[in-house]
Amino acid sequence: PANKKLLVLPGDGIGPEVMGEVRRVIDWMAHRRSLSFEIEEALVGGIAIDAVGSPCPDETVAKARAADAVLFGSVGGPKWDSLPFEQRPELGILRLRKDLGLFANLRPALVMDPLVEASSLKANIVRGVDIMVVRETVGGVYFGEPRGVETLPDGRRRGFDTQVYVEDEIARVARVAFDLARKRRNKVTSVEKANVMQSGRLWRAVVGEVHKAEYPDVELENMYADNCAMQLCSRPKQFDVILGDNLFGDVLSDLAAALTGSLGMLPSATLGAVDATTGKRHALYEPIHGSAPDIAGKGIANPCAQMLSFAMLLRWSFGLEEDARLLETAIEKVLAGGLRTADIMQPGMARIGTSVMGEAVVREL
């Protein structure tokens, strides 16, 4: 196929460090697997605020639009924490999701066998956990209008947001969840608070309709968000695919990630719709961990989540299943061999830094 265009957005904190290790993997693939990508880099997050005054410059959005896939690092840090709402580094990722129509965030929470002991949960509870959270990412309370902080006639401040979904926004992300379930263990748990929220009531109804009409072969379970949080903590193995809106998906995917005990290992993908004329589908890949400002620049961050995000990219955006598996297997082998970055360190293992981990993966490849 023609040269694939890859946009790399390292961002802030540990983003640039861990992205550096992915660059090595890309170089290896270019030489040994004769894959060639056209790679561009652009600014996003705090570093973009510092350089050009915006967390997501128009140029970055334009490059992302032109690319076949975006590999994102992480954004934010204490330096920008006191900026007003509309100028925060987080807007970098929010705007990319919105402008590129990236509506489905796929967040696997997978407990790899060598890392069972890294979890705060008992080994028998987490061994074998393999959950995929599908989160809606361009709707709901994150973007709903009206929203703001206003002053009432009596002088009191009033802060408000609108939680809103139109039925097709629910249906399209539900389809992503059902499609994934078919390739996995065939079960979707759809999460809302239909008992107290009107948008949750519509959510449950539409997911049920899509299920009945298009995916009757998949098992569908509806669960309240509070109960889902409980169940994730006490019996995570019951879940296959969890489907949630922007807000519940945010909280529950982080919880699912945390229970694996290895945040530094978890990638994610955010996908748009397939364009009917070009056949192209915008997609952005990013690790689940944040910018981790406390360890940035120390060379101790775990680059695996960023590398695994790149593996997801190879699979989902470039159709390179074999290369994706190659990279994933290399990482698993390095871990099985006993190498560990600080975040997943266990007694008896060898503690290494960011670049030694990157080298080890390339060597394993």
Add this chain to the structure above:
Amino acid sequence: PANKKLLVLPGDGIGPEVMGEVRRVIDWMAHRRSLSFEIEEALVGGIAIDAVGSPCPDETVAKARAADAVLFGSVGGPKWDSLPFEQRPELGILRLRKDLGLFANLRPALVMDPLVEASSLKANIVRGVDIMVVRETVGGVYFGEPRGVETLPDGRRRGFDTQVYVEDEIARVARVAFDLARKRRNKVTSVEKANVMQSGRLWRAVVGEVHKAEYPDVELENMYADNCAMQLCSRPKQFDVILGDNLFGDVLSDLAAALTGSLGMLPSATLGAVDATTGKRHALYEPIHGSAPDIAGKGIANPCAQMLSFAMLLRWSFGLEEDARLLETAIEKVLAGGLRTADIMQPGMARIGTSVMGEAVVREL
């Protein structure tokens, strides 16, 4: 003091069974501690729908208003699951909260030493966990207007809710959290998504102002809700008091409860404001577990959470600290002695049912 008025609302599912055991405790206290309460009972939830067509009849609200405290069981069950939104059993508790102005829900998540092994988390992670979640319960997205499901001109359905807080609604529940922290380990973690929600931005600002002006001696930490879910799962001991709005408080208090592994042991209190003229404060006490329809009527439910809710009632509404401690200690001793209901059963312990547990507690008293 004059006779205290207590309203008992057993509700649905296991509610009546576990409430029965509290009745024994009340009888014991009447005889041995010469406490006398005027006790009334009323209908709420599904049973009220069946009897009089409303999940929260006006008569129940009137009785609750007249009472010094309300002891609530639990509501809901599959029988009423297909009823329309406005007629569900859950409206029973929602209306009571709203009509009585019960704005602060206090939910302790306490890991008792004899129950450390009941948790899905490792013993070293949960031993000693003692968290109090303070959740706002009459505002936010649960009640905000406008809300509804409408049909757009193009025929698509649109579901929407309003997440809204006025500053004094935030300040008063923040004060409850800070006051509690002073009697505990002096730390409040306030939770929102100030990075994406305008109401969250106001929440953070107002909590900060109350802290600075009235509670500078208490440690205040602001945390995003997604991060809080992660931290609860991986390092729960870092928390003392967690303060959240109606929705985040709902999800995070259930998560905090779940990580103790002993939902059947956890009580809660929901408090209103102190009336400036009468000095009276409305309050409702209920176990955290739901109506558990799957085990209702089998005589195996754990009555401890309902009994501990009554202990909270004695302490908070009737000022009977000594009697509250007496009851709490009796329950702890029964557990330390090896008796367990099915939900907290452990190898080597003696498995008992609802009424044997109730008897054992009364005997211990």
